[in-house]
Amino acid sequence: MLDNLSSKEDDINHRIGQRIKLERELRGWSLTDLAQHSGVSRAMIHKIERGESSPTATLLARLAGSFDMSMSQLIAQSEMQSGTLLTLAQQPVWQDPETGYIRRHVSPQQIPADLVSVELPAGVSVPMPAISYLSRRQLIWVIGGELVFQEGEKTFELAEGDCLALGDPADCVFINRSERPCRYAVLVLKPL
Numbered sequence: 081m082l083d084n085l086s087s088k089e090d091d092i093n094h095r096i097g098q099r100i101k102l103e104r105e106l107r108g109w110s111l112t113d114l115a116q117h118s119g120v121s122r123a124m125i126h127k128i129e130r131g132e133s134s135p136t137a138t139l140l141a142r143l144a145g146s147f148d149m150s151m152s153q154l155i156a157q158s159e160m161q162s163g164t165l166l167t168l169a170q171q172p173v174w175q176d177p178e179t180g181y182i183r184r185h186v187s188p189q190q191i192p193a194d195l196v197s198v199e200l201p202a203g204v205s206v207p208m209p210a211i212s213y214l215s216r217r218q219l220i221w222v223i224g225g226e227l228v229f230q231e232g233e234k235t236f237e238l239a240e241g242d243c244l245a246l247g248d249p250a251d252c253v254f255i256n257r258s259e260r261p262c263r264y265a266v267l268v269l270k271p272l
Contacts, residue, residue, distance in 0.1 A: 092158065092172065092173075093131055093133075093134050093135070095158040096128070096135065096140070096154070096155060096158045096174070097129045097130060097131045098129070098131075098158070099154060099157055099158040100114075100128060100129055100154070101129040103147045103149075103154075104125075104129075111125050114143070114146060118142040118143050118145070118146035118211070119142055119209070120142050124139065125143070128143075134177040135177075136176055136177065136178045136179075137151070137181055137183075137206050138206070138207050138208065138209065140154065140155070141208045141209055141211070141212035142209050142211055142212070144212060145210075145211030145212040145213075145214060150194060150212065150216055150268045150270075151212060152183075152185055152194040152266070152268055153194060153268075155172050155174050155183065155185055156172060156185045156194065158172070164188050166185075166186065166187065166188040171184050171185055171186055172184070172185045176206065179200075179201065179205075180204065181198065181199070181201065181206050181254075182198065182199040183196055183197075183198050184197040184198075186265075192270045193267055193269050193270060194266075194268040194270065195265060195266075195268075196265065196267075197223075197264075197265055198254075198263070198265070198266060199261050199263050200225075200227065200254055200256040200261065200262045200263075200264070201256065201261055202258055202259050202260055202261060202262075203258075203259070204255075204256050205253055205254065206253065206254045207251065207252070207253045208251070208252045208253070208254070209251055210249040213249040213250070214249050216269060216270065217246070217268075218245075218246045218266060218267065218268050218269070219244065219245055219246070219266070220238070220243065220246070220264055220266055221241075221242070221243040221244075221264060221265045221266075222238045222239060222241065222242050222243075222262065222263075222264045223240065223263040223264055223265055224240055224261075224262065224263040225240065225256065225260055225262030226238065226239055226256070226257070226262060227254065227255070227256060227264055228254075228255040228256075229244060229252065229253070229254060229255070230252060230253040230255065231247060231252050234247075238264075
């Protein structure tokens with residue numbers, strides 16, 4: 081079973097790397113250009129594109145933001161097929177190798193929003209750079225547990241059922257200070 085999970089993670093990391101390379105090439109960017117736009121080193125981008133490195137959530141957010149995409153869109157485009165039904169088995173799941181943060185893309189591609197389910201392990205913090213929030217609006221809805229969300233200089237303590245609309249783009253941190261996992265949904269409105 082463990083080998084199967086590891087194989088699935090390797091497959092999605094390889095497809096994400098291929099998608100990053102495709103997005104870079106569609107823009108006519110070199111590795112150096114993408115490194116300048118994203119703040120991710122040229123060597124790391126090369127490893128990610130070749131499927132030799134498992135990117136962290138922060139790196140994926142930087143790369144996606146440089147393409148004017150959300151991390152959800154980047155992962156979804158790496159995984160999803162067209163259609164209006166996305167069954168549980170078809171939903172792309174990605175796990176951050178650094179924190180264990182699990183992200184599931186729930187919504188089909190055909191609508192102008194992305195719905196993402198996230199499980200943040202106990203005692204974990206995941207920083208997200210401001211670039212991942214440019215030109216998009218987002219809501220965070222806590223489904224279970226507690227979430228501390230730092231948005232620039234502001235800190236929000238969210239309990240089960242609370243929903244927060246994000247403000248202007250700022251560096252953010254998702255924090256679970258509790259001893260149990262936090263589950264939350266993120267709704268990302270796609271730019272028109």
